[in-house]
Amino acid sequence: MTVERSRITVHGVVQGVGFRPFVARLADDLGLHGHCGNDDVSVFIEVEGKSASVSEFVRRLRTDAPPMAVIVDATAQPVPVRGDESFRIIDSRHVPGARTLVSPDVATCADCLRELADPRDRRYRHPFVNCTNCGPRFTVITDLPYDRPNTTMAEFPLCAACLAEYRDPADRRFHAQPVCCPDCGPHLFAEVDGHRIDGDDAVLTAVQGALRDGRIVAVKGLGGFHLVCDAADPTAVETLRARKHRPDKPFAVMTADLSAAAELCEISEPESALLRHAARPILLLRKKNTVSVADGIAPGIDDLGVMLPYTPLHHLLFTRTPGSHVDPPRVLVMTSGNLSGEPLCFDNDDARTRLRDIADVFLMHDRRIAVPCEDSVLAVEAGAVLPIRRSRGFAPLPVVLPAHGPEILAVGAEIKNTFCLTRQDYAFCSAHLGDMGSLESQRAFETSVRQLTHLHGITPEAVVADRHPGYSTHHWARRYSERTGVPLLTVQHHHAHVASLMAEHGLVGTTVLGVAFDGTGYGCDTTVWGGELLLVGPNILDTRRVGHVQPFSLPGGDAAVRNPVRVALALLHECGITDVDGLPCVEAIPTAERAAVESQLRSGLGCVRTTSAGRLFDGVASLLGVRHRVTYEAQAAIELEALARTAPHPAPLAMDVENDQLRLPLLVSGLVAGLRDGTPPAALALGFHHAVAAATADLVDRAATATGASTIGLTGGVFQNRLFLALVRAHWESSGYRVLTHHRVPPNDGGLSLGQAVIGAAATMRGP
Structure with a gap:
């Protein structure tokens, strides 16, 4: 029998997601000995045993990884056999100055849903049930490393039962930082006609009754508030449109389950898989039957934006409350909690102020949202993902760049704004921030930049903006440069679009003939551009209009x-x-x-x-x-x-x-x-x-x-x-x-900051 030992280093989102217990179980299944542990940027593993078993172990690290793990790369190298007699999880190591990757928020897993529905379980109908495989991550984190004291869950001390689960490597809640139960919070409450209602079932009964009566409910979710009404009630839908100042733009809907979605829309196999993806995006689907929803949800178009429940609270909204005679809804309008043109509400007091003229009822909880995050929007074209808005469930996962480079802050465009930070060989695109036309949006942008630069430990060496002198992001970047002394670089709009596409495909350093078709972008002559063919590369800084x-x-x-x-x-x-x-x-x-x-x-x-x-x-x-x-x-x-x-x-x-x-x-x-x-x-x-x-x-x-x-x-x-x-x-x-074509960042201006960042990094490395 040939015995070998391999040292494996795994980079990516591999901490706080149950990766080390998974590694230990996998090694045990394959009869391998050795150890694994965390440092600040990776999981390090050594395994020894039969050669075939070691090879199978390396393969299954990727194929069988926990649902919330995202493996960016895994490298293996042979090392001398040591004769270990068991497999152990060892203490973590600290790497000075290193910053790990942060997981996005993930929809409630099947195990937690079974607990939610089981009257014998201590988390029965608990609106915040989660485990290592699901739940809030990005939206609750305040600092790194990702430990409970660095999340908004620090305000909820663990009860003895939850603490025992948290400390047990064999439990699926081992080091699940948001772990909780009805005894240790968080808790729901509702505000209806000036009165507060407490108690989960009383709250849900009141909210389901309000929805049945055609009222608008502001619901606090993972990354912010939604404005919610019964999608089958045309009067409620039109009331929401009038109050939100959104006369025509389609509303997204949330359906109770996949079968309810299939009643409304045509759903292919790739679309079904995306609807059920752990990110739970809004997916644009072809309408099939609109009899059961109001015509005013998506007027004038043949698509409907549909998503499935992704928090325990959402599932409870679609479930009959014990002792209640109110029928739960099958389809709800679920749109961003804001006035059109304003940033998303995510704080209770802010929602009370800014949504008071829209919502009749507020469904809230006492867990703070550290980082607001809108829903992601995707479509499927030719069986492949086409991102429309990259946010919850995907942000802040990085795009891997071809080489280590300088730390760059790229501020994006004026509409569908995101910004991008680069560190080492990673590019981190922010969650969707929206249009920058209001003072509130610009303040939200500045807050988000401050949060993410702190979270990733980035001190920008350059700030990059669109060349358009009228963009508020351009003005912000200029002020930032003047205040900090960080050099300001500007990039032509369509050059950034093509560079974004090259970066997401790992083709920076090659030549691409880019077709950049959009609304408007500041050109390099006297015209406003928007229908361009640009030859870019192999130096990403070189571009020619052809x-x-x-x-x-x-x-x-x-x-x-x-x-x-x-x-x-x-x-x-x-x-x-x-x-x-x-x-x-x-x-x-x-x-x-x-x-x-x-x-x-x-x-x-x-x-x-x-x-x-x-x-x-x-x-x-x-x-x-x-x-x-x-x-x-x-x-x-x-x-x-x-x-x-x-x-x-x-x-x-x-x-x-x-x-x-x-x-x-x-x-x-x-x-x-x-x-x-x-x-x-x-x-x-x-x-x-x-x-x-x-x-x-x-x-x-x-x-x-x-x-x-x-x-x-x-x-x-x-x-x-x-x-x-x-x-x-x-x-x-x-x-x-x-x-x-685009599969990871949107083709629209929501993906522009990635292109700005890679061009800015190349320009910084080239020097003056």
Whole structure:
């Protein structure tokens, strides 16, 4: 028998997740001896025994790891055999200055759910049941190392029974820092019509009754408050819209279970797996049956954002309370606890103040939230994950960079903001922070930056911002630089988009031909960019524009963004189309406004020139009569995509490629001719998607031939459009190109900070 010994070092989220007990059990199963322990950045292991068993051990470290473990890398090397006679968990080691990784929050596991539902269990109906395999992590941590005194659970001393579990390596609550029970807290309470209600079942009975009666409930969850109402009650949904100042943007819903979700939406196997993933994201699913929910939840589109319960409290909301005659709901609206444009409420007193004109009832608890965290939003395209918002369940897991580099703070963009910190060979993207247009949002941004730089022990060597001088994040970065003396670097918007995609695929240091299609970004000439082909690399600092959408005017600048009808008129003007009477966009605009816009277009006064692909989609939506004014970002384009998916066949449209540009006249004139001929708008919408996709592929082919690029990257908010993404990618299925899309960070501005960070790190290492 051949005996060998191997030393294994595992980096990642491997502390506070039951990894050492798992290692000990695995070694015992395979008849291996040795030891394991923690240091501040890894789990270190030595095992010896039969060669085949050691190999199997290394394999199963990854395949059988605990649910909350995230292995970034595991290295093994042979060492001399020592003749150990058992396997032991040994004391931790301290590495000066090291910082471990932090786990994201994870949905309640099956074992805890069984306890929650078992009247014989001491945690029966306990709204905070958790163990080493599930529960709060990122949102309760205040410092590292990840021990109970460094979490908001420090305020709840462990009872004797919980302490015994916490200290027992054989128990699944061994070193589970948030462990608790009804005897040692936390506790629920409700505030209804000025009165406080205590006692879990009394609270839940009151809240379920309020939901049945059509009232709006502010529910404190893992990372902040949700605003909740019965999704089947159209009056409640419209009341919530009016109070939240959110007239059209879709609401997400939470269903009692997977079967309830399947009644509402079509769910493929990959989608089912994502719904049940430990992160419990909101998943965009195709509507199937909307009879059981109000029409006002997601008006004008064919998708519904659905998530499953991810805390014990959520499960209890969908369960009949003992002694109560109130039927529990099957589907609840579950939307962010804020006014539109403001940051998420996560503190009890703040919620009472900022949500008092929205919520009728408050369902609260006394566990503080240290780090607010919105729900993540995902979609599935071609069987793969397409992130729309990366937050709870994924933040703050890092993206691994190709090499150690300087510590960088990248502050992201103006909308869908995240920021990014780099340390060693990790890039940590923050949870979703939202739009930076309000003072409250900017304060929340600054607080979050302060928390995460402290948590990761980072002292930035440079701060990186978007080149747009009007962004509030740009102003913040400039003030930060002036106050601290840290150098300020700026990065062009679309360069950062392509760099973000390269970083998440581990391709920094290679050459990528990036297609960056979005709404708007500060360009490198006199136009506002948004429909760009950029050649980036092999030095990530080197970028060259090799194609773009034909420039056109935005009359009134930002006013055109909010009014796609103005963009439609601009497209007609740009293409020399003067016979416009009767077109939907012309019929929709008041005479005086039309005259003012046409005057702007003739004179150029008050106009901004743009290459924006996103604005092109908006303008076509108005041209076809889909949406003329918007109340949320990309509304017109989203509704255009939904309309296109209803068409059995596309109208025969085409778009010219000339002089490294996607030209507009043939496409726009074809759309107008189709409208005149009575072609259904849905067929024209689908034909538009096909035509732009084919022309984009043609332009990329030409640029790739000219530059020798073999890797194509698709990035920017337009590539959230799953129909367009699939059509573009289909042109290269057998072409030999490697085609990159986003799977870890969003293609929209929520992923921008990662690209800023890797460019900033490269610039810092290069020096002046």
